[in-house]
Amino acid sequence: MATGGPTRTALHPLVRGSGLRAAVRTDRRAELVLGALAVGVLALIALMLVTVLVNAWPSFSANGLSWFGSGGDPVTQLAAMQTDTPLPGHSVLYFSAWPLLWGLLLTTVLAVAIALVVSTLAAVFLTEFAPKPVRRVLEPVVRLLAGVPSVIYGLVGILAIAPWVNEHLISNARRQSVAYVVQLSGADLTTATLILTLMILPIMIALTANALSSVPISWREGSAALGVNRWRTIRRVSLRGARPAIAAAVVLATARALGEAIMLAMVSGGRPFDANPLDGLTFFFEPVETPATAILKEFGGETGTPVAHTAYALAAVLLFSAALLSFAGWAVRQSMRRSTVV
Amino acid sequence: MGGQAVDEALHGRVMASAQTLDRPARNTIARPPRESHASWPLADRLCHALCWATGIGLCLVTAWIVLYMLVKGISALNLKLFVESPAPSLRERESGGFLDPLIGTFIITAIGMAFAAPAGVGIATWLTEYARPRWLARAVESGIETLAGVPSIVLALFGLLVFARGFFSFLSGSTNGGAVSGKSFLAAGLLMSVLALPLIVGTTREALTQLPSRMREASFALGKTRATTIRRVLLPSIRPGIASGVVLGMGRIIGDTAIIVVVLGASPKLQGAGGAPLLSTLRGSGSTLTSYVYGFSPAGEGNSPQKAYAAAFVLLMIVLALNGVVTRLSRGRSLDTIEQGAKP
Numbered sequence: 001m002a003t004g005g006p007t008r009t010a011l012h013p014l015v016r017g018s019g020l021r022a023a024v025r026t027d028r029r030a031e032l033v034l035g036a037l038a039v040g041v042l043a044l045i046a047l048m049l050v051t052v053l054v055n056a057w058p059s060f061s062a063n064g065l066s067w068f069g070s071g072g073d074p075v076t077q078l079a080a081m082q083t084d085t086p087l088p089g090h091s092v093l094y095f096s097a098w099p100l101l102w103g104l105l106l107t108t109v110l111a112v113a114i115a116l117v118v119s120t121l122a123a124v125f126l127t128e129f130a131p132k133p134v135r136r137v138l139e140p141v142v143r144l145l146a147g148v149p150s151v152i153y154g155l156v157g158i159l160a161i162a163p164w165v166n167e168h169l170i171s172n173a174r175r176q177s178v179a180y181v182v183q184l185s186g187a188d189l190t191t192a193t194l195i196l197t198l199m200i201l202p203i204m205i206a207l208t209a210n211a212l213s214s215v216p217i218s219w220r221e222g223s224a225a226l227g228v229n230r231w232r233t234i235r236r237v238s239l240r241g242a243r244p245a246i247a248a249a250v251v252l253a254t255a256r257a258l259g260e261a262i263m264l265a266m267v268s269g270g271r272p273f274d275a276n277p278l279d280g281l282t283f284f285f286e287p288v289e290t291p292a293t294a295i296l297k298e299f300g301g302e303t304g305t306p307v308a309h310t311a312y313a314l315a316a317v318l319l320f321s322a323a324l325l326s327f328a329g330w331a332v333r334q335s336m337r338r339s340t341v342v
Numbered sequence: 343m344g345g346q347a348v349d350e351a352l353h354g355r356v357m358a359s360a361q362t363l364d365r366p367a368r369n370t371i372a373r374p375p376r377e378s379h380a381s382w383p384l385a386d387r388l389c390h391a392l393c394w395a396t397g398i399g400l401c402l403v404t405a406w407i408v409l410y411m412l413v414k415g416i417s418a419l420n421l422k423l424f425v426e427s428p429a430p431s432l433r434e435r436e437s438g439g440f441l442d443p444l445i446g447t448f449i450i451t452a453i454g455m456a457f458a459a460p461a462g463v464g465i466a467t468w469l470t471e472y473a474r475p476r477w478l479a480r481a482v483e484s485g486i487e488t489l490a491g492v493p494s495i496v497l498a499l500f501g502l503l504v505f506a507r508g509f510f511s512f513l514s515g516s517t518n519g520g521a522v523s524g525k526s527f528l529a530a531g532l533l534m535s536v537l538a539l540p541l542i543v544g545t546t547r548e549a550l551t552q553l554p555s556r557m558r559e560a561s562f563a564l565g566k567t568r569a570t571t572i573r574r575v576l577l578p579s580i581r582p583g584i585a586s587g588v589v590l591g592m593g594r595i596i597g598d599t600a601i602i603v604v605v606l607g608a609s610p611k612l613q614g615a616g617g618a619p620l621l622s623t624l625r626g627s628g629s630t631l632t633s634y635v636y637g638f639s640p641a642g643e644g645n646s647p648q649k650a651y652a653a654a655f656v657l658l659m660i661v662l663a664l665n666g667v668v669t670r671l672s673r674g675r676s677l678d679t680i681e682q683g684a685k686p
Contacts, residue, residue: 023567030569034468037461038482044536045485048492048500055503118396125393138397140669141404147661148407149597151632152654155639156407159647198403231386252491259493262599262632266641292495292600299499301525301604303506315496322491330484 052319055303055312062093067313071096074289075271078298081306092306097314099274103288106189107264108257111196115253118197119204120246124234126205127212146202154266157195162186162267170285178282182273188285192268196260200253207252211245212238244333251329255322261292268293291318408658415655418648428610428634437646440653442612443634446527447596447660449623450606450630453531454538454595459588461535462542467572469543470550490540497533498604505529505605514615514625526615526625530606537598538591545590549583550576586671593664596657599632608633631657 060067077087077095086092126138166186175184215238223233239246269287277283291314299311382390426439465482473479505513506524514526553576561571577584602608607627614622629637635654638644 023570027567027569030572031468031472031474034464034472035478037464038468039478040461041465041482041485041489041539045488047504048497051503052496052500121389121393121396122400125397129390129393130397134397137401140665141401143669144408144662144665145400145404147593147597147665149599149632149657149661151597151599151635151639152407152411152658154641155635155650155654156410158640159651160410201400229382229386231382231389255491255493259495261493261495262603262636266636266639292493295495295499296600296603299604301502301607303503312499315499318493319496322493322496323488326484326488326491 049319052312052316055309056316057309059093059095059306059309059313060316062091063095067095067097068101069096070098070102070274073271074100074294075298078294078307078310081310082298084306093309095310095313097291097317100289100291100294100314101317102274103268104258104290104292106288107192107196107268107290108254110189110193111200111257112250112254114193114197115200115204116246116250119201119208119249120239122201122205123208123212124239126209128230128234128238142202142205145198146206150199150260150263151266153195153199154263157191157263157267158187161194162188162191165191165285174282174285178279178286182271182286184282184285185269185287186285187267187269187287189268189288190284192264192288195263195267196257199260199263200256203256204246204249204253207245207249208242211242215241244336247332247336248329251325251332255325258318258321258325259292260290261296264290265293265296291315411651411655411658414651415658418652419655420652423649423652428629437638437644437649440631440634440649440656442610443629443631443653444656446606446612446628447630447632449527449628450531450534450602451592451595453527453624454534455588455592457532457535458538458542458591459584462539462587462591463546463577463584465539466543466546466550467577470547471568471572471576486540486543489536493600494537494598495600495604497536498601501529501533501601501605505532512625523627525605525607525627527606527628528624530601533601533605534595534598537601538594541591541594542584542587545583545587546580549580553579582671586668589664589667589671593661593668596630596660596664597632599636602630602633603636606630606633608637610634610637631660 071094072087074095074097080087080094081092084092087094122138122142126135126142130138163186165188166184169190170184170186178184219237219241220233223237224230228236268289271287271289273287273289276286279286295311295314299307302308423439424444425441427442428440429438465486469479469482502524504510504524505526506522510524510529511522513528513532514523557575557579558571561575562568566574606629607613608629609627610629612623612628613626615625615627616622631653635650635657636642638646638650638653640647644650
């Protein structure tokens with residue numbers, strides 16, 4: 001590809017003044033306009049970081065590190081801010097986000113862990129074992145799952161899955177054993193994690209399957225020539241070669257799970273509860289809430305109020321995690337660049 | 343030619359040739375001999391069974407979701423819902439239909455695409471055809487990637503702050519106190535375009551990089567400038583790529599709820615901001631199908647599941663139709679399109 005295109009010095013005397021110079025000028029202008037558009041993306045990100053952080057600052061500075069700690073129920077605290085009646089012994093901006101962060105951690109880690117196993121199996125199936133007719137069904141299915149809006153997942157969750165969990169999985173004894181702290185309703189950690197898994201699966205399957213199918217045939221033929229059987233080849237050659245793509249898939253899936261607000265708002269039980277693993281099996285039926293859900297439910301769209309500052313602080317945490325994730329994904333991919341295909 | 347064969351093998355025929363490991367891999371794919379699983383160790387056979395179970399299970403779960411929505415949706419659907427506006431009533435019979443949210447969905451999608459499509463194609467073109475200086479191009483690339491990872495609720499909060507500035511007062515109406523509300527179709531549509539941008543940039547870039555360089559060279563050899571080459575040769579030949587990006591972006595916009603709830607206000611009816619008729623609507627607040635479903639689900643205020651089912655069914659049908667369009671546009675390489683918005 002010619003790199004510079006025709007430049008001013010390259011003009012032949014004969015073509016001078018024949019409109020070519022104007023054409024070159026248009027060309028320059030096109031590059032400038034398109035470049036400006038691209039730089040606009042960077043400006044937008046910078047602006048987003050600055051505005052969110054500036055608006056989040058009052059909440060962070062009023063609470064210090066205890067913002068991340070566990071000091072009561074975030075929803076009560078937000079309600080106190082809304083009515084402008086500070087909780088006894090605290091400032092109006094008092095907020096402790098741990099129950100929300102814990103809910104986020106639980107749902108995200110569980111969903112991504114399950115989805116990692118399932119998506120790897122599904123991708124191997126799709127690229128290695130599925131007969132053509134099955135593949136022709138499975139690919140559109142994966143794409144459909146990726147396209148379904150999260151509100152539909154939420155609706156199915158709250159109207160079909162949560163009642164089912166409530167009826168069949170939660171025994172009355174269990175319900176009564178925790179009735180004095182929390183009401184188990186089926187909208188809980190299990191339901192939320194299941195649906196979240198289903199939502200992040202398609203992107204993971206797509207990335208992994210694409211990577212698996214671009215592992216060079218010669219690598220696998222080499223493995224087969226050494227007398228290694230099919231599964232071992234898949235595990236030791238194909239999946240290993242696809243590791244960067246799997247890492248990328250995990251990063252993207254986590255990012256999606258982090259920001260999921262509407263589905264979780266519908267099925268996760270809607271109150272920030274410190275679901276406690278020490279509760280045994282009951283743990284899986286306790287409600288959870290994540291930062292994105294809290295913003296969606298408690299924030300009415302005003303600016304400059306304590307509630308708004310808190311909402312922006314939660315948004316800043318999400319934004320920061322998303323940026324950190326995309327950096328981590330990049331770093332992992334860099335470190336695996338050798339010995340892999342993608 | 344050779345390169346093309348390899349490409350085909352990589353994209354479509356890997357599985358077939360993997361099964362014919364005992365014979366030289368050629369372009370002609372014969373039906374492989376049936377492989378016996380009996381020789382595999384137990385663990386391997388177990389994994390094999392698990393693979394099948396996962397694949398079939400995925401199909402069954404999807405089928406269940408679609409059928410569930412179909413059955414519930416069709417039984418709740420009637421034509422009146424399409425022509426009536428939502429009414430503020432707690433009783434199911436009097437709460438009207440979803441005409442306004444349906445219109446709102448179209449408005450939001452149109453506004454979002456009107457901004458995202460040209461901007462996305464422009465940025466993708468700059469990234470593949472110009473990309474000077476290099477460091478800037480690389481920064482923009484990772485910027486797009488970051489943008490793809492920003493949760494839409496964060497985007498919504500950011501938009502609320504920006505559009506509530508006096509400078510943007512022409513975009514939205516004002517609240518009772520006279521302050522700029524920052525909530526309008528225009529504001530939400532602009533934010534939606536940011537949401538769809540990475541998808542369009544991804545597909546357009548992919549299509550542009552796959553064009554053979556001889557097309558550019560031929561155009562340059564005819565004395566065309568780079569801008570003319572892009573406009574007259576490159577962009578017309580990647581129309582299917584751009585189109586599938588646009589359709590994917592539309593799906594993303596139609597499906598998003600957080601921005602609608604926060605920045606559009608999710609008021610059931612279209613509420614104009616006053617002024618010229620069309621402009622008043624655009625500057626006013628309203629809702630879309632997604633926020634309607636949310637509002638009428640047990641989690642929202644309306645709590646009448648029948649309405650939610652009906653609207654969700656319509657939403658699902660729109661998404662299915664868009665899906666079909668993408669499949670047609672990207673024949674055979676359907677899985678690629680999912681990841682293009684956030685290509686590593």
